[in-house]
Amino acid sequence: MSDNWTEEELRASVDAYVEMHRLEAAGQPFTKKSYYEDLANRFGRTVKSYEYRMQNISYVYSLQGRQWVYGLKPARNVGSNVIQHLERLIAASEGQQLGSNTDFDAKVEKLRKKPPASPPKGKKKPESVQASVTQYVRDPAVVAWVLDQASGHCECCEAPAPFYREDGSPFLEVHHVQRLADGGEDTVNNAVALCPNCHRELHYGAEKRELANKVRAKIARFRGTSAANV
Ligand SMILES: [Zn+2]
Ligand SMILES: [Zn+2]
Structure with a gap:
């Protein structure tokens, strides 16, 4: 500095x-x-x-x-x-x-922006570091309920889960529309079940805000909850 x-x-x-x-x-x-x-x-x-x-x-x-x-x-x-x-x-x-x-x-x-002419060497033995992070304790009942509501389909694009887990259940990820770190609640009114593509897009896509609004508008349990923090 x-x-x-x-x-x-x-x-x-x-x-x-x-x-x-x-x-x-x-x-x-x-x-x-x-x-x-x-x-x-x-x-x-x-x-x-x-x-x-x-x-x-x-x-x-x-x-x-x-x-x-x-x-x-x-x-x-x-x-x-x-x-x-x-x-x-x-x-x-x-x-x-x-x-x-x-x-x-x-x-x-x-x-x-400046790709090298030849492939980088990388590291044969990558170093490791110890990290400590604060994590939020999520309620498994919220995840279970949201997954059940989704019944195997992404609540954003509506496509079926892309694959099954080893236990035979469809693979979807539960995402908080308003991040917990931003004061979002860990409740079913702030959680959606998503396919991995939609999940990544909601985090990293150029149109993630529009997409989050679309998801909120589409899902019945979000109606009546505040959209002020989208
Ligand atoms: Zn999807
Ligand atoms: Zn997420």
Whole structure:
């Protein structure tokens, strides 16, 4: 980091962002400026520099395919080491279900712009790292109920499950329309059974928001629930 932010200061900034993100997802009011002022009082930088740091954090959210805090337009002038660092702090602050692959994905995208002439060597003995992640405890009854309702068909594209599990049951994945990390409920009103293609598209597709709206509109149990956080 070029401007010598301490670990403590960065962590406090990420914690503030995660809290604003959570409040926004829950539809609760908050004032961004008071978060910056609080950080400015604690660490002695200008309010503006915290606002800018928040926009860097928005950039990491955008790489993860997530919505960022309204009004904090992603600012992408951060190195991949900083992205990785911010990502770790975000994960630590809020706990994430999916693996933390943003930095990896950003590197893949960069390399794809200039494909090498010959195949890369790779590693015969890849290294391993220990990671600790916070996970949400999901209710198996919700998963079972949603799978039962779907009766073997994707609730998005309606196609039959692409294959059967070893126990003979159709393979579908249960997805939360509003992420648990964004304040989504682990209830049947926030969960759908999907084929792997639709599931990936809802996470990574260019039109994932439109698709999520379509799924909500289609499924009877979603009617009457708020669509404000789609
Ligand atoms: Zn599908
Ligand atoms: Zn999912």
